[in-house]
Amino acid sequence: AQSVAQPEDQVNVAEGNPLTVKCTYSVSGNPYLFWYVQYPNRGLQFLLKYITGDNLVKGSYGFEAEFNKSQTSFHLKKPSALVSDSALYFCAVREVDTGRRALTFGSGTRLQVQP
Amino acid sequence: DTGVSQDPRHKITKRGQNVTFRCDPISEHNRLYWYRQTLGQGPEFLTYFQNEAQLEKSRLLSDRFSAERPKGSFSTLEIQRTEQGDSAMYLCASSLRQGQEQYFGPGTRLTVT
Numbered sequence: 684a685q686s687v688a689q690p691e692d693q694v695n696v697a698e699g700n701p702l703t704v705k706c707t708y709s710v711s712g713n714p715y716l717f718w719y720v721q722y723p724n725r726g727l728q729f730l731l732k733y734i735t736g737d738n739l740v741k742g743s744y745g746f747e748a749e750f751n752k753s754q755t756s757f758h759l760k761k762p763s764a765l766v767s768d769s770a771l772y773f774c775a776v777r778e779v780d781t782g783r784r785a786l787t788f789g790s791g792t793r794l795q796v797q798p
Numbered sequence: 799d800t801g802v803s804q805d806p807r808h809k810i811t812k813r814g815q816n817v818t819f820r821c822d823p824i825s826e827h828n829r830l831y832w833y834r835q836t837l838g839q840g841p842e843f844l845t846y847f848q849n850e851a852q853l854e855k856s857r858l859l860s861d862r863f864s865a866e867r868p869k870g871s872f873s874t875l876e877i878q879r880t881e882q883g884d885s886a887m888y889l890c891a892s893s894l895r896q897g898q899e900q901y902f903g904p905g906t907r908l909t910v911t
Contacts, residue, residue, distance in 0.1 A: 687840075715898050726802070726889065727841070727902040734898055773840050777898070784829065785854055786900060788840030 685710045685778050689789035696764045697797050704759040704792045706774030713779040716757040717786065718748055721771040730772075733757060744768070764796045800824070802903035804890050810909045811880055818876045819906045823892030830873050831900055832865055833889040834858065841889055847873060848895075880910045 686709045696702045708714055718730040731742025733750045741747045748759045757774060771793050775786040803822045811817050823830050828849050833841035844863070846854040849870040859865075862880075867873040877884055887907050891900035 717899060719902075724904075726904040727891075729899045729901060732899050775840075783854060784831070784846045784848075785843035785856070786831075786833075786841075787843070790838070790840050 685714075685776050685787045687774050687776050687787055687789035689772075689774055689792045691792050692790075693793045693795060695795045695797065698766050699763050702759075702761050702764045702768070702794065702796070704772050704774075704794060706757045706759065706789060707755050708757060708774070708776040709755060710776060710778040712781070714757075715777045715779055716748075716750060717775040717777075718742065718746070718757075718759050719773045719775060719788075721773065721791075723770075727773065730759070764794075766796045766798050769794055769796045802890055802892050802901055804888075804903040804906050806906055807904060808907050808909075810911065813882060813910055814879055816876065816878045817880060817908065818874055819888055819890075819908075821873045821875070821890030821903060823871070823873070823890070824901055826894070827892035827901070828870065828895050829893045829900075830867055831891040831893075832873070832875050833891065833902075835887040835889055835905070836885075844875075877908075880908075882910045884908060885910045 688707045716733040719727040738750045771791050773791050774789045805820045830847045832844040835841040845865050847867040862878045865875045887905040889905045891902045893900045
């Protein structure tokens with residue numbers, strides 16, 4: 684079975700400071716990993732993905748994430764936070780080798796960027 | 799390129815009634831997914847279609863739930879004899895055959911009174 688843990692319900696950061704939103708995963712084989720963002724009254728928006736290759740992946744709005752296989756982690760990062768980054772962030776995983784397409788999501792981390 | 803659309807956006811129904819939701823995927827996306835999201839939780843997978851074939855179903859999809867994608871384009875999700883526990887946001891997503899990421903619609907919020 685596949686699972687995702689987002690250990691922080693909320694992350695607070697000052698505008699202009701770097702931010703990190705943590706995610707760890709569990710799969711039997713190799714993972715595909717994703718980050719999505721959800722703004723109030725809007726659907727989930729795709730930010731970035733890790734499929735294969737370079738462990739550091741870059742996505743939309745200046746976000747990036749680092750895949751660490753030994754620590755089974757895929758933390759989301761941004762060098763300089765904006766107030767407009769305040770939203771709910773979800774990490775998701777799909778196991779590559781089973782052929783299943785279902786994504787398993789974490790419970791979400793609310794990012795609050797203070798001006 | 800329009801995104802995934804869902805209709806209705808909100809539905810209030812009484813316990814025991816049947817409801818049906820519609821999802822229109824991004825054009826040329828042959829894969830379509832349904833998820834359910836309750837307050838404070840991440841989305842939970844319900845079912846997946848490739849073209850018109852329903853290839854995956856979650857154990858969450860009880861006998862009261864049925865999904866169809868008759869022509870491989872839009873999809874419907876029907877809930878029969880609704881219960882208060884069915885109150886949630888129902889999300890639809892679509893993806894390309896080659897693509898791994900799924901693109902989500904705005905969701906249908908169901909409230910069962």
